[in-house]
Amino acid sequence: GVAEYLTPILKESKFRESGMVTPDEFVVAGDHLVHHCPTWHWASGDESKRKSYLPPDKQFLITKNVPCYRRCRHMEYSRDQEQVIESDGDPEGGWVDTHHFATDDAQDALSITQQVTDISLNSQATLDVSNLKSALENTEEASGDKLDSEGGEIVQTRSYDLHITYDNYYRTPRLWLFGYDESRKPLSVEQMYEDFSQDHAKKTVTMETHPHIPGPPMASVHPCKHADVMRKILETVAMGGGELGVHQYLIIFLKFVQAVIPTIEYDYTQNFSM
Amino acid sequence: MDTEIRQKSGAQLLQYAPFSSCVDPRFWYKLSQLKLEKYKLSEESVNIDGFFSNVSTLGMGLRVSVDESSFERNSGIGHNLLPMRGTLMNKNTLDGFRDLDKKALLQEVGKELWKQIQNGQALENPTILNSFLLLTFADLKKYRFYFWFAFPALLHPSTPVYASSIHDIAEEMNPKQVASLGDAYSNIPAESPSKQFFIVTLLNDNCDIASLATFNEKVEEWRRNSATKFYLGFADPSQLEANPGWSLRNFIALIHHLWYPDLGDEVKVLCLRMEYGKGGSNVAKSICVTVQLSSLLAETPDFPGTIGWEKNLKGNMGPRMADLSSSLDPIRLAESAV
Structure with a gap:
């Protein structure tokens, strides 16, 4: 938007105090993500929409065909378990951490920190292979010029394409999502809402124009709370005597946006110590 | 005939x-x-x-x-x-x-x-x-x-293709060899034609991946040294245990037309499947298909x-x-x- 256009580019690092990143830091963190989670890659997007403060071949990050095996609304969910992490004078828009028992703000930030530490433990998608229908019936094929080339079906799942762009207004990364159903048909917004945690579906996730790709609006996790959450995580880690480098920003970012899209199994598999 | x-x-x-x-x-x-x-x-x-x-x-x-x-x-x-x-x-x-x-x-x-x-x-x-x-x-x-x-x-x-065996890569190679294959494969850039179809030779615990164009020398190497194992490989997008992906179809057409009977009655094809996990990528989900070339009609259609x-x-x-x-x-x- 215009506001983003008019906002001056952040040059000096304010990562520690503010949880914000500069475009250069975004690139460093993106390189780190791509290196450690190779299902992610850089994209250049549409030439007419290129941002001059980012390298032409590193405008935003993409991962495609991320499976989403379950609907979020089917997940076990208890209101008692959730807390608003960050609610200073803004009870509506606070970041909600949906699966923790913590009682106060500091505790909540701590629990996210623990989730971040646990990244490598719960990242492997476990799947029930037995409910995959044994595919491809035993039909004689190979010969003849019949058009039908094979029999049977493979049980398919929903999938998402995820993008991370740099938001120059909020000076944080911003997550975009686009989903497909089991038969690879694009999902409607209402269908996609089934995969967003109910507390975020209508307020944190908004439909907006992608900054690098022309076309219809795309679902995006609104970045207004990202810097605050990042700052809290940094503070908590610092209190514990640890230190997070700015290169780890996107790995942590991906871990905490998981609260919004808990059943989309994207890659944030990196192990790091704090 | x-x-x-x-x-x-x-x-x-x-x-x-x-x-x-x-x-x-x-x-x-x-x-x-x-x-x-x-x-x-x-x-x-x-x-x-x-x-x-x-x-x-x-x-x-x-x-x-x-x-x-x-x-x-x-x-x-x-x-x-x-x-x-x-x-x-x-x-x-x-x-x-x-x-x-x-x-x-x-x-x-x-x-x-x-x-x-x-x-x-x-x-x-x-x-x-x-x-x-x-x-x-x-x-x-x-x-x-x-x-x-x-x-x-x-x-x-034009006749159906049979496999005398379809098995996991673990039955074909030891873990070191599988790891070596994974390393060799991840070193090939995504744009390289050898990322999609290639030759694999295995000597001791070392896997080597080469372009299909080197077929003659690779076969000679294999024949010279009886300890070498020889495979043809392709990037297999399938996840099914017994069904390789569609790409193998044209690959078998090529193999059969250009290299049968030179290769012998059977050829082992590695269906290479990548997986990302802790500590990077691996190819442990790959399967190996032993294709019976001799059972196929040797005709060459226009x-x-x-x-x-x-x-x-x-x-x-x-x-x-x-x-x-x-x-x-x-x-x-x-x-x-x-």
């Missing part, structure tokens, strides 16, 4: 998991734009890029995707995505789309592929074994896009038949339609923005 099919006991009929198409709506957006500004009334074929992946993700099928970047060559894709060359044929009218002789079109594509196998060009650039056709009609007034993908596969050999039109959602041979009126129509967009 001995045309009897000799088949070992316990052999399995080899069946392939087909590719399936996945179209990002931004592909249609870009096509509309190009149609209005550049192609106009031209119905000439356009080269586009799709991409697929041999990273094992259950439930994804053997997906070939196109998006807005498909119209730009070398637009740079991720390490885990493999490019697939496609031909877009956009028709100006629904009649043109419907009346096109689809069978004949596919035969034309097959003929060209067969020629490149026969003259050996396919060895230099084996990625042509994986390709797609995309037939479209864009109804720009209604924001409706009719489309039909084909993934051409040669019907050669050109074999070609199949590959994709089934639609109902499982029939037919086109699909994407209705983007709700997301592309400016009037409806304006309404929803209020």
Whole structure:
């Protein structure tokens, strides 16, 4: 938007105090993500929409065909378990951490920190292979010029394409999502809402124009709370005597946006110590 | 000529998991734009890029995707995505789309592929074994896009192909060898033709991956040293235990036509499947198929038949339609923005 256009580019690092990143830091963190989670890659997007403060071949990050095996609304969910992490004078828009028992703000930030530490433990998608229908019936094929080339079906799942762009207004990364159903048909917004945690579906996730790709609006996790959450995580880690480098920003970012899209199994598999 | 099919006991009929198409709506957006500004009334074929992946993700099928970047060559894709060359044929009218002789079109594509196998060009650039056709009609007034993908596969050999064994890579190699294969594979850039079809030689615990063009020297090496194991390999997008992906079909056509009987009665084909986990990628989900070449008819047709039109959602041979009126129509967009 215009506001983003008019906002001056952040040059000096304010990562520690503010949880914000500069475009250069975004690139460093993106390189780190791509290196450690190779299902992610850089994209250049549409030439007419290129941002001059980012390298032409590193405008935003993409991962495609991320499976989403379950609907979020089917997940076990208890209101008692959730807390608003960050609610200073803004009870509506606070970041909600949906699966923790913590009682106060500091505790909540701590629990996210623990989730971040646990990244490598719960990242492997476990799947029930037995409910995959044994595919491809035993039909004689190979010969003849019949058009039908094979029999049977493979049980398919929903999938998402995820993008991370740099938001120059909020000076944080911003997550975009686009989903497909089991038969690879694009999902409607209402269908996609089934995969967003109910507390975020209508307020944190908004439909907006992608900054690098022309076309219809795309679902995006609104970045207004990202810097605050990042700052809290940094503070908590610092209190514990640890230190997070700015290169780890996107790995942590991906871990905490998981609260919004808990059943989309994207890659944030990196192990790091704090 | 001995045309009897000799088949070992316990052999399995080899069946392939087909590719399936996945179209990002931004592909249609870009096509509309190009149609209005550049192609106009031209119905000439356009080269586009799709991409697929041999990273094992259950439930994804053997997906070939196109998006807005498909119209730009070398637009740079991720390490885990493999490019697939496609031909877009956009028709100006629904009649043109419907009346096109689809069978004949596919035969034309097959003929060209067969020629490149026969003259050996396919060895230099084996990625042509994986390709797609995309037939479209864009109804720009209604924001409706009719489309039909084909993934051409040669019907050669004309008799069914049997495998004397289909097994996990763990039964074929020890963990060190599997790790070495994984390392060798991840060192090949995604754009390299050897990422999709290649030769694997194994000596002690060292795997080496080479281009198909080096076939003669690699076979000689293998023959010289009895400790060497020799495999042909391909990037396998399938996740099924006993069904390799569609790409193997054209690969077997090539293997059989160029290298049988030189290779012997059987050849081991590594269906390479990547997986990402802790500590990077591995190829432990790969399978090995022992293909019985001797059971196949040795005939060389002028050109074999070609199949590959994709089934639609109902499982029939037919086109699909994407209705983007709700997301592309400016009037409806304006309404929803209020």
